[in-house]
Amino acid sequence: MDQILLPKRRMRAAHGFSLLELTLVVVIMGVLMSVVAISVLGQGDKAKIQATKTSMTTIQQTLDSYHLEYNAYPPTLQLLQQLDGYLQANKPVEDGWKHAYWYKAPGTSRPYELVSMGKDGEYGTADDMDIWTVFQNQNSPQQ
Secondary structure, rough: OOHHHHHHHHHHHHOOOHHHHHHHHHHHHHHHHHHHHHHOOOOOHHHHHHHHHHHHHHHHHHHHHHHHHOOOOOOHHHHHHHOOOOOOOOOOEEEOOOOOHHHHOOOOOOOOOEEOOOOOOOOOOOOOOOOOOOOOOOOOOOO
């Protein structure tokens, strides 16, 4: 009779997981999720920087087109939105952090100044991105 009960006990024990095994799986999943979250969240600022650079390049090309047609740079970026063929009127002129660009024409030592105020949204801080310096190793706009 002991021989008949023994297989039933083995089958019953083999059907479930122990609390230790379940705890170990949950801990491993938590560690993996935290590693993935750290990797993904760190890419947000890089993506915003790249989006800002791309947007600044588009604005720079639009400013150059305006300059070729009118022989001057526009006084505001909003003027480029109001005229047909330049910037989209229904899309705000913002950087990757949803801040408006700082624009001035003529600039202090350049034809114009176009600056993204960066993550903090304040002009004149270390995270600002200037069109004339952000692409120093690439084709920079001509003066």
